[in-house]
Amino acid sequence: MDNEKFKLSIKKWAEDDRPREKLLQKGKLTLSDSELIAILIGSGSRSETAVELSKRILSSAKNNLNELGKLSVSQLCNFKGIGPAKAIAIVAALELGRRRRLEEALIQQKITSSNSVFEMMQPVIGELSHEEFWILYLNNSNKVIEQFQISKGGITGTLVDVRITLKKALEVGAVSIILVHNHPSGNLKASEADKQLTRKLKIAAESLDIKVLDHIIVTEKSYLSFADEGML
Template sequence: MQEKPASFSIKNWSQDDQPREKLLNKDKSTLSDAELVAILIGSGNRSESAVDLCKRILASVDNNLSELGKLSIIQLMEFNGIGEAKAVTIAAALELGRRRRGEEALEKNKITSSESVFELMQPIIGELEHEEFWIIYLNNSNKVILKNQSSKGGITGTFVDVRLVLKNALKVGATGLILVHNHPSGTLRPSKADKQITSKLKAAAESLDIKVLDHLIVTENAYFSFADEAIL
């Protein structure tokens, strides 16, 4: 059997072309997505370098890191050269990235628009395959006091306990509420039930001098704002 050339191994590449050395010696923004993932897995397989393997993995999800983050451990292990340890490492790194985005949005702390609500909540519920209903509790400066999952349901809906929502509002001293839930189907059109729960919460909150400022329907890449559409 003909031996593969020694230059095939990343270790034998020019240091300028080795992902780890590039990260150490150059700006991290110069590395491609494939090179960054290659650093995580460390090695490829008998016929591919780590970088080439990662290029193939990324190509399977149209080079979309968000889609890569949705792959299960088992799906990642279907690629030759990706064992359980490497798959777990990739999944963990992408989950950290998702959480970082959510924390960066929370650091801004003040809700200034429907877009700022979307940036805060999309990393949490935008990619879920089931529906969740969340309440963001605000003070009178529209700063986030608390964000809380009110309910978790199936593919088509959730149940929201109005009394519990208002109990929490009084407990944390909130003067404003923003309702947020996701649509796993991807549709941004509010359902009859969405409109009913909005009206019910708004009326109940007003009796306690608490304002429902908006209700967002969130999907993976977009959102619908009741306030922006003037139907709140």
């Protein structure tokens, strides 16, 4: 048989090289991303092992799990060796990872820095293809009373109603607020509209003894803080 065409199944690999056995014997941290995905899909095809197939899928997503998480079931099924069941397993596992990150952020709801806002909101809006504007309402201990989506827009912008924003603050008894919105383009530069809205909300909030602590622009991988940049 042609060695170039012959591929050993995972069951015939040395025990050290099998992802499941490796996880059991050496722990989950020793496995690469492709080995973890190989465990999810279980098997490859006649021409490649599960790990090789996983490496090919990861490579198409720039070896980035966030990018992989954006692929749909139908897109994953375009890979030879991946059927609906395997595609669903990958999508479900990555969605669980996203939700875990979100829950970890929500457990620590006290805002201590701009980064803590990013960690809280990135799983919510960081990977969206449209823009959303959220308000974090805080008590006097800087703990989040409520997260509220004030508006949802298109790719390039969204509208924010100052009256609704502050009415909600009074309803929940907030003493301060943080403005958060995403830039689907990945651009971290604040637009003139972003700056004008921040000034407008800050002036209106001050008349009610409510402080605007920050305005955070979130992208998939990073953020811009008005407070950190001295823009408030």
